Amino acid sequence: MSSQQLTINFDRLADITQLPLPLQELLAAARKATADAYAPYSNFYVATAARVGEHIVTTTNQENASFPVGLCAERTLLSVLTTQYAHAPVEAIALSYHNRRAHADSHAPISPCGLCRQSLLEFEQRMGRPIPILMSGMTGEIIMLHAIKDLLPFSFSSHQLK
Ligand code: THU
Numbered sequence: 085m086s087s088q089q090l091t092i093n094f095d096r097l098a099d100i101t102q103l104p105l106p107l108q109e110l111l112a113a114a115r116k117a118t119a120d121a122y123a124p125y126s127n128f129y130v131a132t133a134a135r136v137g138e139h140i141v142t143t144t145n146q147e148n149a150s151f152p153v154g155l156c157a158e159r160t161l162l163s164v165l166t167t168q169y170a171h172a173p174v175e176a177i178a179l180s181y182h183n184r185r186a187h188a189d190s191h192a193p194i195s196p197c198g199l200c201r202q203s204l205l206e207f208e209q210r211m212g213r214p215i216p217i218l219m220s221g222m223t224g225e226i227i228m229l230h231a232i233k234d235l236l237p238f239s240f241s242s243h244q245l246k
């Protein structure tokens with residue numbers, strides 16, 4: 085037996101002003117887009133923003149009365165990127181959320197669910213280069229990973245299908 089360790093590098097930033105300007109703009113767009121989420125069942129309004137060249141693409145979670153039909157903001161983002169911006173390099177992705185449940189706050193950074201991690205990972209592999217991901221709430225701390233792959237160690241991927 086050998087015990088091993090995995091190390092994941094990430095940055096913690098106290099607030100949005102600590103980011104370089106293009107990333108500030110990206111995160112601000114994600115925070116603003118939370119208002120466009122369709123989340124009447126959970127009241128948990130999630131948004132993503134991706135920087136694609138000159139463009140910032142934002143998307144939100146889209147719920148449904150049949151709960152499992154709902155889509156997370158991250159997977160709506162991937163649908164838009166892979167169709168409307170096919171093959172364009174994505175420079176960074178930012179996530180935010182506004183928890184509108186009673187007495188809730190929206191300060192702690194959000195991180196993508198397991199299903200979305202799997203989807204995001206394959207998207208990064210298709211892009212062929214690391215995509216930084218910023219995780220945050222409406223205010224306060226930001227956690228920035230330099231690659232999506234760091235969100236999902238021991239992942240399943242196409243290599244295992246060979
Ligand atoms: N949700 C996202 O959109 N992204 C995440 O990373 C976590 C959860 C959505 C799904 C559902 O609409 C609501 O947040 C509550 O789980």
